[in-house]
Amino acid sequence: MDNRPSRHPLVRLRSSRCEPPGRRWPTGRKIGGAHVRAALLTEGGYPYVDGDAGLWCDRLVRGLDRHEFDLYALSRSRRQEERGLLPLPPQVTRVRTAPLWTAQDDGRAVAYGRRARGRFAEHYGELAGALCATPDTSVGDAVADRFANALYGLAGLAREHGGLGAALRSDIAVRTLERACRASGAPRTARGARVADLLTVTAHLERALRPLSLDWYGDDALGAADLCHATSGGPAALPGLLARHFSGVPLLVTEYDVRLRSHYLTLGPDAAAPAVRALLAAFHGRLATEVYRRAELLTPGNAHARRWQQRCGADRARIRTVYPGMEAARFAEVGESPDRAAPDTLLWVGRVEPDKDLVALLHAFAEVRKEEPRARLRVVGAPNGPDGAAYLGQCRALAAQLFPDEADGAHAVGSNPVSFEEIGGPEAPTLPDAYAAGAIVVLSSVVEGFPTGLIEAMFCGRATVSTDVGAVVEVIGGTGLVVPPRNPRALADACVALLRDPERRARLGAAARARALELFTVEQNIAAFHGIYLEIVSHCPVRRDVLDAAGAPLPFAAPAESHVPAHWSKPHAPAWATTEATR
Structure with missing residues (x-):
């Protein structure tokens, strides 16, 4: 059986559980086109309509339009598959999907001898x-x-x-x-x-091991890629590990949310028995170690994720921090017009859930009101699932208890200094409008990965007060105030200090906007990955036989100059050594 990859431009491969009716995904390198043929590996995200981290992947694929992409996606639910795929750019030449939510073997189950x-x-x-x-x-x-x-x-x-x-x-x-x-x-x-x-x-x-049973590892699939780019660790990286093992395809792993850390947080003492937690923690830890050992490069999204990878055995020399890119243009008008902000308003924006610790924020605001009676707090965000809805109800009740309806010189009769809103409402029709209404943006979380809300506030030129969790200090970089988590008194003191000093607010906001535009834009992210792709392919080329249109090998299709056995700056090796190295 000939397992060599086909490079014929007319070849069409059948995808597994993936193709929308009537749609075909061609394969093969474009004539005069892409620099690199990359296999993008995702789990529960791109290219599905309701996938996690889909926006970042879509921006990456569209931004790297000189490269060619094959998408290999693991889905998490039937609903996700039924909602279908996003519109894809022309540089996506093939899509293959497989489910993680069902135990079916896709017709390939056999009785072992x-x-x-x-x-x-x-x-x-x-x-x-x-x-x-x-x-x-x-x-x-x-x-x-x-x-x-x-x-x-x-x-x-x-x-x-x-x-x-x-x-x-x-x-x-x-x-x-x-x-x-x-x-x-x-x-x-x-x-x-x-x-x-x-x-x-x-x-x-x-x-967890379902990716081992997929038919993605032949020379007509992942084996034909120049590199595999896993957009997370865990199951998404497994196909990349196997492509490396079977075909020598180099693996790049990007982690903006470390899967091992997410597993530890999810499988707490109340979720499973001690033996289950210990065995599953061992499995995910061993898998993360293997992924980090075998990846050609790791690109964590922040130093917090980088430290996790190093603790699991990743070589520091193979780690490159690449911040996730965010769209800055939508916040440009707000960032260039700082005077639109209400000078006495604190703003919180995000998904409402217990980890955001809005209870501590409300207690901190009660202290702020003692010092600054005209201050107001706007909480803008929707609840995250049933737990978030219950938590939002708890926060509303606490706000009503801490701030009963009042009538004073600062507010109308029956008003409350704390408001709960959602994007799309009359007070905050868009996300930039929400940021425009606050002088200070507050983050009160006790658990945080990469704080995208802070970066949005920085694009808008807003001064920030944040708790020291996750990658907050790395993102802020001295352009905002940082306090310990679960400390309402410290949070209140920082807010009062900025409310009383508008010049300091303006300086911090301007510095924050400059930092965000330098480090956290989509353009910066795409440029970094373009260079990384070319670096990996140049250092770890995949050795393949080149075939003609009839599928026959072309032994002299790759010129000898394409492989240089030594650096030009070093002394030449003996003739016999050079001959041996190029065989």
Whole structure:
């Protein structure tokens, strides 16, 4: 069987679970066109209509219009797939999707024979053993290698015999995991796993390992790419790992929200039993380590994410911080007209949820009102899910308790100094209009990744008061005031200081706008990735046979000058060494 990639311009490949009716996605390098053929790997996001981080991916693809993109998307729900795909630019030559929300093997489920079952038990046993290994820095590399060998062994089995779904859900998988948990040397938490815990962990591993069963790893798919760009860690990076393993395609991983950190936050003490938490934390930690070890480059969106990657074993030399690009033009009018702001108004903008700690903000504002009776607070944002709706109701009740209807010289009868609004309402028809109405933008979060709301405020030239969480200090860079989280008194003092000093507000706002325009624009982000793509391809070219229109090899299609075995500035190697290096 010939597995060499086809470069014929008329080739059309069938996508798996992806093509809208009547639409075909051609493949092949454009004649005289793209510099790089990139495979963009996403999970639950682009190119779906309601995907997370879809806007950033769309801007990246449209901005890098000199490159050619194949999209490989993992969907999270049936609803997401039913809503369909976004309109795509012409540089997207192919789209393939696969679900993470269903256990179906897409028609590829097979009954393994005795030898295949034995191989599965061996590889899955190695995987489970790596998860149950006692944490020890002295054997960390050995455990990481054991996990990697098991992962690629399972992927090879799936490639040879069909999907792994049935095997990963089988009694063999449960019994193999149980033996690993009961083995000598396993952590006490793993040894205490009950049957229900083992079933829960097995089901989670089956979902997490579904990308191993995809038919994306041949030379007519990911193997034909010049590089794979995973837009997050975790399952989205798995196809890139396998493309690197099977075809030598270099992997680039961008993380604006570290998946390992998100897993730790989601799977708290109240969410699962101790054994389940320990085993799943071990799995996601081992997977993150393997992704960071094998990626050619890592591009975290901030220093906070960078530190997480380094703690998981990422080589500092292969990390490049690339800030996410945001559209600055929509805030230009507000940023160039700072006098539109109401001088006594504090503004909070974002998604309403407990992590934003609006309760602390309301208590801080009560202290502000004692010092500045004319101050007002506008909370602009919609609740994030049912928990957010309940939290919004709690905040409204607290505001009514702290600030009963009053009649004084500053406000009309029956008014409240705190207002809760949503974008699109009469007071805030657009997001720039909301920022235009506040003199100071406040962030009160206790948990924050990359604070996009702060950058929007900086584009608008607004002074800011923020809690020291996530990447806030890195983003602000001295252009705003930063206080400890969960400290209403400190938050109030900072707000009062800026309310009483309009000249300082203006200086900080101007500096913040200049910093945002320098570091956080779409143009800056696209230029950075354009250079990174070319750097990776130049340093890690994929070696392939070049084929003619009939599919026959062209042995002299790649000229000898395309491979230089040594730097020109270094002494020439002996003739025999040069000959050996170019074979």
